[in-house]
Amino acid sequence: MELLKANDLVKRFGKMTAVNGINFHIEEGRCVSLLGPNGAGKTTTLKMLSGLLQPTSGSMEFNGEKAKDLRPFIGYLPQYPAFYNWMSGKEFLVFTGQLAKLSRKEAEKRSEELLERVGLTNAKKRSIGGYSGGMRQRLGLAQALIHRPKLLILDEPVSALDPLGRREVLDMMREIKQETTILFSTHVLHDAEEISDDILIMHDGEIAISGSIGTVINKYQQPILQIEFESQVDDWLKTIESYSFISEVTIEGHKASIVLNDIVNGKQTLLKEIVDRKLPVRKFEIAQTTLEDLFMKVVKA
Ligand SMILES: Nc1ncnc2c1ncn2[C@@H]1O[C@H](COP(=O)(O)OP(=O)(O)OP(=O)(O)O)[C@@H](O)[C@H]1O
Ligand SMILES: [Mg+2]
Structure with missing residues (x-):
């Protein structure tokens, strides 16, 4: 089933066209990687889908319906996530849960579940300032999942990590993809090949190639x-x-x-x-x- 569809999405910043009329869709249950070099338009695309940037033109459909605000359905981990370093991991999750309109009680319960899920239960009371890069990204994943989104959008989730942190986060994504559709951007092909089912290759604001990894490889x-x-x-x-x-x-x-x-x-x-x-x-x-x-x-x- 088609979960998300982008119709002719365009984003211009003044005279600069960052995304130049892209069309694609994401099937429910798939893990999709958005590949492209620096400046291809990946972050801009993901921000439009997550409701953080207003498209200059074009539209999005979710579950077959035109939708302006996809935020309730989407969990988003930005390319450069900002945390309050003085908060503990647990406090941060409860805080984001409440921002996502969960009650205090629900937010507490969901935070505990997610801390367990991303392997941070033992570190939940420590302040985020002392977390490693991999731990911070795992907390970021938990934060993005707090409101049980249908689609998880991750912008370069492993690019800034060392090999160990990278492995931790990729393993976690592999688990999450069992139950949540994932769209993540990367410029590392190896990561895309390792965990995604479908790929979208972006260049200069356009989608140059798309399809399942197998089809794309066979075709080209x-x-x-x-x-x-x-x-x-x-x-x-x-x-x-x-x-x-x-x-x-x-x-x-x-x-x-x-x-x-x-x-x-x-x-x-x-x-x-x-x-x-x-x-x-x-x-x-x-x-x-x-x-x-x-x-x-x-x-x-
Ligand atoms: N707020 C902005 N104002 C002006 N130009 C912008 C803005 N945001 C992005 N751009 C430009 O749009 C183009 C696409 O940027 P974007 O950040 O989407 O690329 P990207 O594929 O995510 O790159 P990277 O791999 O470096 O993260 C770039 O040329 C960038 O300079
Ligand atoms: Mg980017």
């Missing part, structure tokens, strides 16, 4: 030859660029990545040339382009 994946030499063979690599079975050659020092249209022909011809010319090959490997290659292609376009 191409065979690629990775060849490593003992010394530079740029002259030869330049000559093969014009071959009909080759769509792209990228040279990096002694290594070359060659995207092929025709794997059988490509492999045989190139191997033969390498042998005939006695080129100093160290490694010859056939692989498939990854999501990272696709991302780089979109971003450089």
Whole structure:
């Protein structure tokens, strides 16, 4: 079922267009990653969905109905969350619960549940000022879940964390996605591949590619030859660029990545040339382009 739909969303800041008419939808129960380089428009998009920014034009639908204010349905963790460092974790959650219109009693109960859920029960009385980065993000997750939202929106939830904190938060997201639809932004492809079902790749305020990870990879994946030499063979690599079975050659020092249209022909011809010319090959490997290659292609376009 379609939970959220964005219709031609546009956001301009003066003359600057941050989001340029995007259309997408999010299915209930999915974990969706919004990928894009710095300045792509991710935060602006998420803020519009969360009701923190008014779109310049366009509309949003929630559960098939046009909605102006999605705040009751959405939990939001900003890219740079601000906490009151003097509050304890528990006090902060009760406070946000009350802001989300829970009664004091409900807020207390829900806070305890969530502290347990994000593994902060033992730290609940400590002031937030002494929390690690990972603990702060987990508290942020709890805060976003306080009013049992249908959709959890997380803006770069792991970007600022060290590997340990990153692991803690990703594991937590994996648990949360069992029961809550998640939309999160990231510029780390690995994280997107690891936990999301669907991806939206944004570039220059537009959605360049969208779909389930499997479909996107199948649709855009191409065979690629990775060849490593003992010394530079740029002259030869330049000559093969014009071959009909080759769509792209990228040279990096002694290594070359060659995207092929025709794997059988490509492999045989190139191997033969390498042998005939006695080129100093160290490694010859056939692989498939990854999501990272696709991302780089979109971003450089
Ligand atoms: N309040 C604002 N006023 C003017 N320009 C803004 C404002 N907010 C964002 N922008 C511009 O809009 C564009 C998109 O910004 P946005 O923060 O949405 O990108 P992002 O994809 O979240 O980037 P990052 O990966 O750095 O977080 C950028 O060029 C940014 O400078
Ligand atoms: Mg951002």
